[in-house]
Amino acid sequence: MAHVCKVFSRRLSTSTAVRSAIKHVTVIGGGLMGSGIAQVAAATGHDVIMVDQTDDILAKSKAAIQKSLGRVAKKKYADDGEAQASFVGEVMSRISTNTDAVAACGKTDLVVEAIVENLDVKRRLFTALDAAAEEHTIFASNTSSLPIKDIASATKRQDRFGGLHFFNPVPMMKLVEVVKIPETSNETFERLVNLGKAMEKTTVECKDTPGFIVNRLLVPYMMEAVRMLERGDASARDIDTAMKLGAGYPMGPFELADYVGLDTTKFIMDGWSQKYPDIEIFRKSDLLNKLVAEGKFGRKTGEGFYKYDKK
Ligand SMILES: CCCCCCCCCCCCC[C@H](O)CC(=O)SCCNC(=O)CCNC(=O)[C@H](O)C(C)(C)COP(=O)(O)OP(=O)(O)OC[C@H]1O[C@@H](n2cnc3c(N)ncnc32)[C@H](O)[C@@H]1OP(=O)(O)O
Ligand SMILES: NC(=O)c1ccc[n+]([C@@H]2O[C@H](COP(=O)([O-])OP(=O)(O)OC[C@H]3O[C@@H](n4cnc5c(N)ncnc54)[C@H](O)[C@@H]3O)[C@@H](O)[C@H]2O)c1
Numbered sequence: 310m311a312h313v314c315k316v317f318s319r320r321l322s323t324s325t326a327v328r329s330a331i332k333h334v335t336v337i338g339g340g341l342m343g344s345g346i347a348q349v350a351a352a353t354g355h356d357v358i359m360v361d362q363t364d365d366i367l368a369k370s371k372a373a374i375q376k377s378l379g380r381v382a383k384k385k386y387a388d389d390g391e392a393q394a395s396f397v398g399e400v401m402s403r404i405s406t407n408t409d410a411v412a413a414c415g416k417t418d419l420v421v422e423a424i425v426e427n428l429d430v431k432r433r434l435f436t437a438l439d440a441a442a443e444e445h446t447i448f449a450s451n452t453s454s455l456p457i458k459d460i461a462s463a464t465k466r467q468d469r470f471g472g473l474h475f476f477n478p479v480p481m482m483k484l485v486e487v488v489k490i491p492e493t494s495n496e497t498f499e500r501l502v503n504l505g506k507a508m509e510k511t512t513v514e515c516k517d518t519p520g521f522i523v524n525r526l527l528v529p530y531m532m533e534a535v536r537m538l539e540r541g542d543a544s545a546r547d548i549d550t551a552m553k554l555g556a557g558y559p560m561g562p563f564e565l566a567d568y569v570g571l572d573t574t575k576f577i578m579d580g581w582s583q584k585y586p587d588i589e590i591f592r593k594s595d596l597l598n599k600l601v602a603e604g605k606f607g608r609k610t611g612e613g614f615y616k617y618d619k620k
Contacts, residue, residue: 329496331447331504332356335417337410337434339370341570341609342451343423345479348374351403352381352480353508358413359406367406375401377480410434411441419504421473422460423451426576431455432463439464447497449473453524454577457517458490467492471501474521475510477569485510486521519581528577528591534562535594545614563614566597567607571614575601 332355336347339361347359347370361367378400382393407413414420420438422431435448442448448470450460461470472488485505489498498514505512515521520528534548543551549561558565566574575598581591600606600613607613 329445329500331418331500331507333417333419334358334504335360335413335420336423337361337413337420337438338423338425338451339367339406340423341477342475342479343421344370344373345377345477346421346423346451346475347404348377348400349475349479349508349510352378352400355403355507357404358417359404360408360410360413361406362408364406364408367408371401371404371406374404377478381480411437414438414442414446416443417446419447419449419500421449421451426453426455426573426580428455428459428580431460435460436463439466442466445469447471447500449501451475453573454520454528454580456519457488461490461492468494469497471497472515472517472521473501473505474523476523483509483511484523485512486515486523487512488515488517488521490517519585524577528581531562531566531574532578532590532594535566535597538563539594539596567613567615567617570606570609571597571601572606572609 334350334355335358336343336350337360339347339359343359343361347357351357359367359370361370375397378397379393382396385396386392420442422434424430424434431450431452438448446469448461448464448466450457450472451474452460452472453474457470457472461467464470467490470490471493472486474486474488476482476484485508487498487501487505502512502514513522519525537543537548538545545563549564552558552561560568578591578593578597581588582593585591604610605612608617611617611619
């Protein structure tokens with residue numbers, strides 16, 4: 310009898326898991342990350358609503374997705390222009406846009422937030438969405454550095470809240486960190502892991518600790534690089550070259566910072582230097598702050614540590 314119950318309960322849990330599979334995803338924030346998350350979710354068969362503040366921003370987000378899909382399509386379908394166009398068209402057809410975040414969360418399985426790295430802004434957003442979203446809807450943040458618990462506590466659904474930390478560029482990077490807080494239910498965590506896998510990512514599990522796994526190791530490395538530059542020990546170009554040829558990294562630290570966005574890297578360091586004032590490596594970088602103050606955010610503005618051709 311016990312064996313029959315075990316088989317039955319396993320089938321039940323499987324059917325429950327299948328029934329609760331995430332199919333509709335609302336992505337709030339159509340910037341570097343949100344557009345990538347929307348693209349990969351749509352390319353892996355999910356229905357997506359992408360939200361940002363203005364229609365103009367959303368038009369730019371869709372154009373970026375279209376361009377990225379074009380690069381993916383060329384690799385998938387070589388010289389078959391028709392197949393490439395059909396692939397891009399089909400994926401784009403699964404992405405709708407909205408400037409009203411509350412309206413976009415009324416009927417969805419998952420809300421993934423990828424807005425500015427600012428705790429108050431993220432908390433205000435999730436408080437507003439909490440009242441509008443259905444009971445079964447899961448919330449997740451793509452934050453690089455903020456405690457998930459500090460974001461989740463702005464809602465009444467901490468059992469249905471987790472971190473989904475994708476990596477830039479989302480179409481190329483195979484990793485997603487799935488972060489749980491103590492309140493995250495087992496079903497929620499399982500659904501987030503299953504979504505990561507459905508998006509053809511490799512998932513790793515982490516606790517809600519500063520920087521999760523990758524950024525806990527990446528931030529000190531990149532901050533050491535900028536200290537090296539500030540001391541005049543070596544040039545940015547030579548530091549990047551050294552790390553690519555000496556450590557096998559695809560990008561050196563300054564190329565990567567320009568790629569991530571110096572605004573975002575500053576927001577991350579502002580938070581950590583304030584939260585951990587006694588940790589020297591997190592002390593703010595005058596050079597980074599100067600670049601951001603001058604509007605030099607890296608690739609996204611055409612200049613950061615390096616200058617870029619306007620594409
Ligand atoms: C040092 C200053 C200190 C500042 C403070 C620091 C503190 C804060 C730092 C923490 C930041 C954390 C951010 C975040 O939370 C965590 C992250 O995301 S970290 C970033 C992780 N990502 C990486 O490390 C990326 C490393 N780079 C690469 O992997 C590659 O360079 C690249 C981006 C894939 C590009 O590939 P390349 O070969 O270099 O160049 P190409 O552009 O020619 O691309 C080749 C090929 O790839 C395909 N492709 C590339 N990009 C895309 C895309 N966006 N969409 C689709 N396809 C893409 C494409 O097929 C390309 O071929 P092509 O089409 O050009 O023929
Ligand atoms: N850039 C990276 O490499 C990277 C990688 C992983 C995670 N992240 C994290 O992802 C998040 C977004 O980073 P990004 O690089 O995509 O930033 P981004 O500046 O490229 O995009 C942020 C987008 O959010 C929009 N936005 C801001 N406030 C909003 C609001 N209240 N409602 C709707 N939209 C709003 C902005 O208009 C912008 O388009 C941050 O939390 C960041 O830490 C960034």
